[in-house]
Amino acid sequence: MTTSVATEETPATGPDAGDPEPGAGLGTALTTAYSDALAEVYDEIYPATPDLEDIADFLLTLTASGASVLELGVGTGRVALPLADKGFRVHGVDSSAGMLARLAGKDPEGRITPVHADFATLDLGRTFDVVLAPFNSLCCAVAPDEQIALMHAVARHTAPDGHVVIETFDPSDYHVQKKNEISTYPIDGRGAMIESIGVLPASQNMMIHNTLFLDGAAPRSATTVMRYLWPSELDLLAGIARLELSARYSGWREQPFDGGDSRKMCVSVYRPLR
Ligand SMILES: C[S@@+](CC[C@H](N)C(=O)[O-])C[C@H]1O[C@@H](n2cnc3c(N)ncnc32)[C@H](O)[C@@H]1O
Incomplete structure (x- = not known):
C-alpha cells in the first residue's frame, strides 16, 4: 500500500493516489x-x-x-x-x-x-x-x-x-448470533441497501454483505470482513x-x-x- 499525504503536488485522492497494492x-x-x-x-x-x-x-x-x-x-x-x-x-x-x-x-x-x-x-x-x-x-x-x-x-x-x-x-450479541442478521436501509429518493451480517465466533469474524439497489439500476454488492x-x-x-x-x-x-x-x-x- 502506498502512503500519500495530500499536498499541492501530490493529491491523496484521484488518479495519483494509487490503488491498494x-x-x-x-x-x-x-x-x-x-x-x-x-x-x-x-x-x-x-x-x-x-x-x-x-x-x-x-x-x-x-x-x-x-x-x-x-x-x-x-x-x-x-x-x-x-x-x-x-x-x-x-x-x-x-x-x-x-x-x-x-x-x-x-x-x-x-x-x-x-x-x-x-x-x-x-x-x-x-x-x-x-x-x-x-x-x-x-x-x-x-x-x-x-x-x-x-x-x-x-x-x-x-x-x-x-x-x-x-x-x-x-x-456480546454478535458472538452468540446463530442466523444472519438482515437490515434494510432506505436511501432517500434512490432506493435501498440491504445488509446481511453473519458471524464466525471462533475467529470473531463478521462477514458483512451489502447490496445496493439504487436509481433502478442493476443491484451492486460488496462484501467485507471485520473482527470484533x-x-x-x-x-x-x-x-x-x-x-x-x-x-x-x-x-x-x-x-x-x-x-x-x-x-x-x-x-x-x-x-x-x-
Ligand atoms: C466504520 S468506517 C468509519 C468511518 C468514520 N470514522 C466514521 O465514523 O464515519 C471505517 C473506515 O475505515 C477505513 N478502513 C478500513 N480498513 C482500513 C485500513 N486497513 N486502512 C485504512 N483505512 C481503513 C474504511 O475505508 C472506512 O472508511
Whole structure:
C-alpha cells in the first residue's frame, strides 16, 4: 500500500493516489473495495448524529483545542469535520480512495489532511496529541496479527504525553448470533441497501454483505470482513504495543462502563507507558 499525504503536488485522492497494492492483504483489499462501493451512500446510512459533536467535547477533556489528531479510518469525515470545527488539526487516514473523495467534496477548504494508506502499516514519521479510532475502525483488521500491527501503528503515532482513543462495539450479541442478521436501509429518493451480517465466533469474524439497489439500476454488492474485539482483548493488544488503559466509558459523555449491555459502544482511552 502506498502512503500519500495530500499536498499541492501530490493529491491523496484521484488518479495519483494509487490503488491498494496486492501486498496489502486480502482483508485490506476487501475492505477497500467495500468502502469504495459504499462511499456514495455512507452518509445516508450513517447520518451525522449529535453524539458526533460529543467526540470533540470528549477530546477537549483530554487535550486542548488546536491539538493534533490522527483519525484512523476517516471515511467521509463524519467525525473529522466536527473536530476541525472545534479547532483540532486533523489528519485522516483511509485506504479507500472513494471515501477520501467524499471527504474532499465535503471539505473544500482542505481543513482535514487526507492520507491514503493502510493504517496497519502506517508510518508518517511523526506523532500526534491524539490518535483516534472511532466507530469500530480497529475492527476492520480481520486477524489478530493485523490487529497487533495496527496497535503498534497507533502507538508509534502517539506523542509521549498523548492519548489514544478507541471506540468499539460490544460484541456480546454478535458472538452468540446463530442466523444472519438482515437490515434494510432506505436511501432517500434512490432506493435501498440491504445488509446481511453473519458471524464466525471462533475467529470473531463478521462477514458483512451489502447490496445496493439504487436509481433502478442493476443491484451492486460488496462484501467485507471485520473482527470484533472484546474490551479485555483490546487492553491486551494495547499492552503489547506498550499502551495502558487510563479510562473506559460506554459513550462519549463519559457514561460509566458496565461491560455487559449488548450493542453499547465502548470508548477506551490509553496512554503510552513510560
Ligand atoms: C466504520 S468506517 C468509519 C468511518 C468514520 N470514522 C466514521 O465514523 O464515519 C471505517 C473506515 O475505515 C477505513 N478502513 C478500513 N480498513 C482500513 C485500513 N486497513 N486502512 C485504512 N483505512 C481503513 C474504511 O475505508 C472506512 O472508511
